[in-house]
Amino acid sequence: MSSIRELFIREEKARKQLISPVLIDNGLTPGQGQAGILNNLLKEDQISQKELALRCHMDTTTMSRNIDNLEKLGLLRREANPESRRSILICLTEMGREKALRIRTAFEQLESILGKDIPEEDMEVFRRVFTKICENLEKNSL
Numbered sequence: 001m002s003s004i005r006e007l008f009i010r011e012e013k014a015r016k017q018l019i020s021p022v023l024i025d026n027g028l029t030p031g032q033g034q035a036g037i038l039n040n041l042l043k044e045d046q047i048s049q050k051e052l053a054l055r056c057h058m059d060t061t062t063m064s065r066n067i068d069n070l071e072k073l074g075l076l077r078r079e080a081n082p083e084s085r086r087s088i089l090i091c092l093t094e095m096g097r098e099k100a101l102r103i104r105t106a107f108e109q110l111e112s113i114l115g116k117d118i119p120e121e122d123m124e125v126f127r128r129v130f131t132k133i134c135e136n137l138e139k140n141s142l
Contacts, residue, residue, distance in 0.1 A: 004133075015110065022106040026099045027073050033058050034066055038075065038092070038100035039107070046079065046089045075099060 002010070020030040028034040036056045041047070047055075053063040067090060070076045075096030081087035092100060115123050 018113070019106060019110055022103060026103060027075075028099075028103070029069070032066055032069075033062065034070060035103050035107070037063075037066055037070065038096060039104055041076065041090065041092045042097070042100045042104060046091050048081070048087055049090055052090050070096070 016030060019035075023030045023035055028038075033056055036058075037052065040052060040055045049063060049067060050060065052067075053060050056063065058066070067076065067078070071078065074093055077091050077093055078088045079091050081089050118126075
């Protein structure tokens with residue numbers, strides 16, 4: 001029987017093989033978190049870089065680099081925050097919104113594939129267990 005670590009590696013490889021072509025076709029770099037940034041901005045546009053980094057579970061340096069890249073691609077823009085002169089809001093462009101919607105559709109298809117032939121009650125148990133695994137990893141170190 002495979003270890004949990006081996007299963008994580010196997011799942012990650014298979015998931016990347018499915019989703020990477022969609023990301024590349026939309027001008028994104030797989031593994032950089034750019035799809036997550038666009039998805040979070042679809043949920044709530046015009047948020048601070050700090051808030052976006054928190055929602056994407058990304059450090060601010062990586063977030064800044066991704067925002068620069070996505071801005072160069074014309075997918076998002078920075079706007080002055082009318083409530084704070086020292087704050088910048090991150091916003092989707094029209095092209096960014098279109099690509100984000102395409103990517104969201106691909107991720108919804110991925111979710112469907114992940115849960116295929118698995119009863120919903122089993123998926124709920126898996127979500128709870130996997131959430132606990134993530135929490136354990138996030139609060140511990142080797």
